[in-house]
Amino acid sequence: MARSLYIHIPFCSYICYYCDFNKFFIENQPVDAYIDALEQELTWRFAGETAPLETIYIGGGTPSAVTTAQLGRILQAVHVKTPGVSPGAEFTVEMNPDDADDDKLHTLFNHGVNRLSIGVQTFDDKLIQKIGRGHTASDAKNAVHRAKAFNFSNISIDLMLGLPEQTMSSWHDTLQTAAALDVSHISAYALKIEEKTRFYNWWRAGKLPTVTEDEAADMYEAMERVLADAGFHQYEISNFAKDGQASRHNQVYWHNESYVAAGAGAHGYLQGARYENIQPVPHYISAIENGELPERQRHQLSRREQMEEEMFLGLRMNEGMPLVRFEQKYGETVADAFPGALEELTAKGWLTVENGWVALTEEGRLLGNEVFVRFLENENKF
Amino acid sequence: MSSEDKHQRQERIRNFAIIAHIDHGKSTLADRILEHTKTVSERDLQEQTLDAMDLERERGITIKLNSAQLKYEAADGEEYTFHLIDTPGHVDFSYEVSRSLAACEGALLIVDASQGIEAQTLANVFLALEHDLEIIPVINKIDLPSAEPERIKKEIEDVIGLDTSETILASAKDGTGTEEILEHIVKRVPAPQGNVNEPLEALIFDSLYDSYRGVIAYVRIVQGTIKKGEKIRMMQTEKEFEVSEVGVFKPNPVSADELSVGDVGFITASIKNVGDSRVGDTVTHANAPAPAPLPGYQRMKPMVFCGVYPVDPNQYTGLRDALERLELNDSSLEFEAEVSQALGFGFRCGFLGLLHMEIIQERIEREYGIELITTAPSVIYNVYLNDGEVIEIHNPSNMPDQQQVMAVEEPFVKANVMVPNDFVGPVMEICQAKRGEFQDMKYLDENRVNIVYDLPLTEIVYDFFDQLKSNTRGYASFDYELMGYKESKLVKMDILLNGEQVDALSVIVHRDMAYYRGKAIVEKLKELIPRQQFEVPVQASIGNKVIARSTIKAIRKNVLSKCYGGDVSRKRKLLEKQKEGKRRMKNVGKVEVPQEAFMSVLQMDANKEDS
Numbered sequence: 001m002a003r004s005l006y007i008h009i010p011f012c013s014y015i016c017y018y019c020d021f022n023k024f025f026i027e028n029q030p031v032d033a034y035i036d037a038l039e040q041e042l043t044w045r046f047a048g049e050t051a052p053l054e055t056i057y058i059g060g061g062t063p064s065a066v067t068t069a070q071l072g073r074i075l076q077a078v079h080v081k082t083p084g085v086s087p088g089a090e091f092t093v094e095m096n097p098d099d100a101d102d103d104k105l106h107t108l109f110n111h112g113v114n115r116l117s118i119g120v121q122t123f124d125d126k127l128i129q130k131i132g133r134g135h136t137a138s139d140a141k142n143a144v145h146r147a148k149a150f151n152f153s154n155i156s157i158d159l160m161l162g163l164p165e166q167t168m169s170s171w172h173d174t175l176q177t178a179a180a181l182d183v184s185h186i187s188a189y190a191l192k193i194e195e196k197t198r199f200y201n202w203w204r205a206g207k208l209p210t211v212t213e214d215e216a217a218d219m220y221e222a223m224e225r226v227l228a229d230a231g232f233h234q235y236e237i238s239n240f241a242k243d244g245q246a247s248r249h250n251q252v253y254w255h256n257e258s259y260v261a262a263g264a265g266a267h268g269y270l271q272g273a274r275y276e277n278i279q280p281v282p283h284y285i286s287a288i289e290n291g292e293l294p295e296r297q298r299h300q301l302s303r304r305e306q307m308e309e310e311m312f313l314g315l316r317m318n319e320g321m322p323l324v325r326f327e328q329k330y331g332e333t334v335a336d337a338f339p340g341a342l343e344e345l346t347a348k349g350w351l352t353v354e355n356g357w358v359a360l361t362e363e364g365r366l367l368g369n370e371v372f373v374r375f376l377e378n379e380n381k382f
Numbered sequence: 383m384s385s386e387d388k389h390q391r392q393e394r395i396r397n398f399a400i401i402a403h404i405d406h407g408k409s410t411l412a413d414r415i416l417e418h419t420k421t422v423s424e425r426d427l428q429e430q431t432l433d434a435m436d437l438e439r440e441r442g443i444t445i446k447l448n449s450a451q452l453k454y455e456a457a458d459g460e461e462y463t464f465h466l467i468d469t470p471g472h473v474d475f476s477y478e479v480s481r482s483l484a485a486c487e488g489a490l491l492i493v494d495a496s497q498g499i500e501a502q503t504l505a506n507v508f509l510a511l512e513h514d515l516e517i518i519p520v521i522n523k524i525d526l527p528s529a530e531p532e533r534i535k536k537e538i539e540d541v542i543g544l545d546t547s548e549t550i551l552a553s554a555k556d557g558t559g560t561e562e563i564l565e566h567i568v569k570r571v572p573a574p575q576g577n578v579n580e581p582l583e584a585l586i587f588d589s590l591y592d593s594y595r596g597v598i599a600y601v602r603i604v605q606g607t608i609k610k611g612e613k614i615r616m617m618q619t620e621k622e623f624e625v626s627e628v629g630v631f632k633p634n635p636v637s638a639d640e641l642s643v644g645d646v647g648f649i650t651a652s653i654k655n656v657g658d659s660r661v662g663d664t665v666t667h668a669n670a671p672a673p674a675p676l677p678g679y680q681r682m683k684p685m686v687f688c689g690v691y692p693v694d695p696n697q698y699t700g701l702r703d704a705l706e707r708l709e710l711n712d713s714s715l716e717f718e719a720e721v722s723q724a725l726g727f728g729f730r731c732g733f734l735g736l737l738h739m740e741i742i743q744e745r746i747e748r749e750y751g752i753e754l755i756t757t758a759p760s761v762i763y764n765v766y767l768n769d770g771e772v773i774e775i776h777n778p779s780n781m782p783d784q785q786q787v788m789a790v791e792e793p794f795v796k797a798n799v800m801v802p803n804d805f806v807g808p809v810m811e812i813c814q815a816k817r818g819e820f821q822d823m824k825y826l827d828e829n830r831v832n833i834v835y836d837l838p839l840t841e842i843v844y845d846f847f848d849q850l851k852s853n854t855r856g857y858a859s860f861d862y863e864l865m866g867y868k869e870s871k872l873v874k875m876d877i878l879l880n881g882e883q884v885d886a887l888s889v890i891v892h893r894d895m896a897y898y899r900g901k902a903i904v905e906k907l908k909e910l911i912p913r914q915q916f917e918v919p920v921q922a923s924i925g926n927k928v929i930a931r932s933t934i935k936a937i938r939k940n941v942l943s944k945c946y947g948g949d950v951s952r953k954r955k956l957l958e959k960q961k962e963g964k965r966r967m968k969n970v971g972k973v974e975v976p977q978e979a980f981m982s983v984l985q986m987d988a989n990k991e992d993s
Contacts, residue, residue: 237943266948274951
């Protein structure tokens with residue numbers, strides 16, 4: 001059974017223009033009823049389980065957008081509705097800079113949360129406004145300082161590159177500011193314009209001044225340099241950590257291991273099946289009130305699909321993946337399962353195979369999708 | 383039935399067609415007539431009964447002809463037999479229109495009460511007048527608040543020169559005028575001439591292929607009679623068959639003992655290919671043939687050609703089967719195998735026009751499930767070589783070297799554009815830009831103008847109609863007829879990707895427009911072809927001279943960064959979409975080229991307007 005848990009809190013006090021996650025404006029939402037339902041889902045999902053959790057990640061939405069009392073209830077549920085939290089566990093909660101008040105930080109700390117992931121995105125005040133976020137750059141810096149004051153030693157910040165009108169110099173400033181804050185972890189995501197967002201609608205209307213592929217690539221490469229100089233170690237396509245502080249929870253995903261997910265629109269992976277929960281909050285709640293698991297769909301992966309995912313997830317790690325792990329899991333070598341792929345991609349300069357490990361090259365990292373599709377079967381199943 | 387009875391019956395037959403512009407309500411009116419004469423019960427009346435193909439119903443147009451026999455008890459107490467022959471409204475099918483008109487004695491001219499006469503209607507009315515048809519004007523949609531029947535009447539008199547004193551005001555939507563229309567048909571449309579005792583002359587005005595019965599030939603009996611078991615001969619193709627069934631459409635085919643002078647119905651005779659019963663041919667008895675075939679037969683000749691290739695090379699055989707099956711049903715479709723370096727094995731297909739081309743492509747994709755790559759359409763060019771030889775070219779890549787060519791001729795059409803006078807300027811600008819030669823301009827009424835230009839067919843095949851529509855806010859209507867060939871300064875322009883010439887992208891262009899077109903094509907290709915692992919130069923050249931160039935930069939970034947809260951299915955879907963995109967691309971040398979790129983020559987002008 002899985003020893004990792006993801007919880008989705010789909011409420012936000014403002015909706016960012018780029019975000020297409022399952023999220024709802026928090027005003028007038030039945031947050032308490034939602035937490036009741038969440039407690040019930042956890043109880044069902046962990047029935048009969050005894051092994052305590054090793055990694056927990058509460059994401060959103062904005063988990064910090066709920067009241068301090070509600071936050072306490074959610075955290076409490078993690079302890080009592082599951083087999084419990086292992087003493088050495090990694091326990092992460094996402095929060096927005098403007099929510100980092102003493103009460104909430106105190107509640108988080110008291111419930112054993114030991115890692116905060118703060119949504120900063122950029123330290124450029126003009127850009128923060130243009131992406132629809134409700135805080136300032138100084139809010140973000142203060143949030144980090146306050147979290148440190150509460151003895152959170154493992155603090156991660158999220159950044160975004162390739163935002164509309166973002167210049168290289170603005171990005172550079174953001175990276176320098178982030179480095180100077182002396183956090184232990186940075187996640188940096190390139191903007192992708194997703195459907196059903198304000199950005200998408202502006203973009204379709206030709207009104208979003210997006211950066212070019214080359215500018216985004218330049219920003220990515222600049223980031224690798226600046227963060228390396230600041231003592232960060234890149235361990236995944238979008239993730240950087242100071243020594244030993246790589247996110248254990250995210251590595252569960254990349255290593256293609258199991259995890260429980262709970263909450264509206266959450267995605268879990270259990271016994272080779274990927275499931276997705278119902279997204280709308282009222283439907284999620286009523287499913288649970290009717291005594292049903294709130295799943296929207298569940299797909300049992302074939303062995304072939306598991307092998308494919310093993311590759312396109314595992315290769316995201318900078319260290320790559322040990323070929324022997326694949327062979328132990330599937331009783332077949334990578335070379336046999338994907339004839340010709342390693343040679344072809346190595347010849348293109350996108351992969352290296354060394355000492356029994358296969359990994360993306362520096363060039364291959366920016367072209368990850370070109371590599372990953374080579375490990376998918378030809379037939380389109382969707 | 384005695385000879386006298388047959389004559390009596392002949393006196394009470396009325397054969398008529400309906401002429402109308404798209405959307406002016408032809409199909410709805412046909413439905414009302416079927417309903418009123420109880421030919422089709424209201425319960426069975428699907429909207430637009432006569433447009434049987436799905437495609438026709440979706441597009442609201444008639445592609446294949448249909449006809450129906452109706453019984454009508456007139457005010458004079460007699461029962462009349464009507465044959466309603468539906469006509470396609472599109473210029474691509476004007477020969478079929480002319481044959482179906484030849485099967486009638488009268489026609490209803492339907493004109494929209496607010497929009498007035500449109501170019502296609504005009505062309506068809508003149509065709510009907512050439513065939514001496516009695517024309518009954520019907521002004522439709524008089525229920526609309528914007529209806530102006532008096533103005534439209536005046537327009538019909540001015541433009542066509544018809545007497546409109548007996549014009550019927552109708553609303554096919556609510557049934558107004560239907561009864562009056564039927565009475566006018568009885569009174570004004572002449573009964574068929576001809577003699578039952580003369581040798582058989584039956585005009586084929588359409589045919590379709592049925593997998594059980596073979597070809598079903600739609601005929602109008604002009605002289606004599608025809609029965610099951612008789613030996614018949616097609617006078618143009620000289621093929622002979624034995625009649626296995628005759629019948630009429632009610633509107634579903636129903637067997638009959640005999641078809642006699644004036645009747646409109648069908649014949650089956652175990653004919654395996656529609657090519658053996660060509661539209662316009664005359665059916666006669668093999669043992670007692672008519673002295674001469676009916677006039678007006680033409681072999682339908684394709685005017686527009688393009689390369690048609692399966693996306694998946696394994697579907698080549700399937701594509702050939704599909705084309706063979708469609709050809710059974712459509713004698714104007716031509717195809718021959720061709721090989722392209724870029725696209726592999728496929729077919730060069732000939733069509734009557736652009737709509738015909740689109741319809742065939744859509745039917746192949748829909749009915750046979752074969753994804754296609756098509757090249758930009760081309761017309762037939764007459765190429766005069768220095769050594770005196772003359773060749774016909776309908777594939778630009780077969781154009782001989784510039785040095786061998788003395789002259790090139792291209793087909794020209796006479797185009798009528800009808801437009802509100804506010805748009806005269808834009809229309810003339812487009813025609814001018816398309817190398818048109820102004821011929822005439824006439825005011826139809828205070829507001830509407832008919833502009834006549836001679837235009838190269840190639841330009842029409844490109845994007846003339848789209849431009850016309852977008853620059854006149856959809857108000858322009860347009861029709862053309864082929865005039866013949868004229869010499870033009872035409873050259874072949876090649877496109878090179880990564881230094882390699884791509885045969886499927888070659889086009890024939892006018893020398894004065896080569897630079898502009900070349901520039902537009904290379905820019906469009908730059909936009910359509912995704913960035914590759916290496917930089918790809920895109921060039922347009924005439925002979926060895928490069929006239930335009932763009933560069934597709936090497937790909938630098940394609941990776942999903944977000945974690946999506948462990949939503950791996952979503953990552954997988956995105957990757958599979960990319961994979962599917964790659965699968966649908968063609969490898970041209972080392973460059974992966976998407977399907978749309980092969981049609982890029984067509985899209986460039988439309989794109990210019992967007993930007």
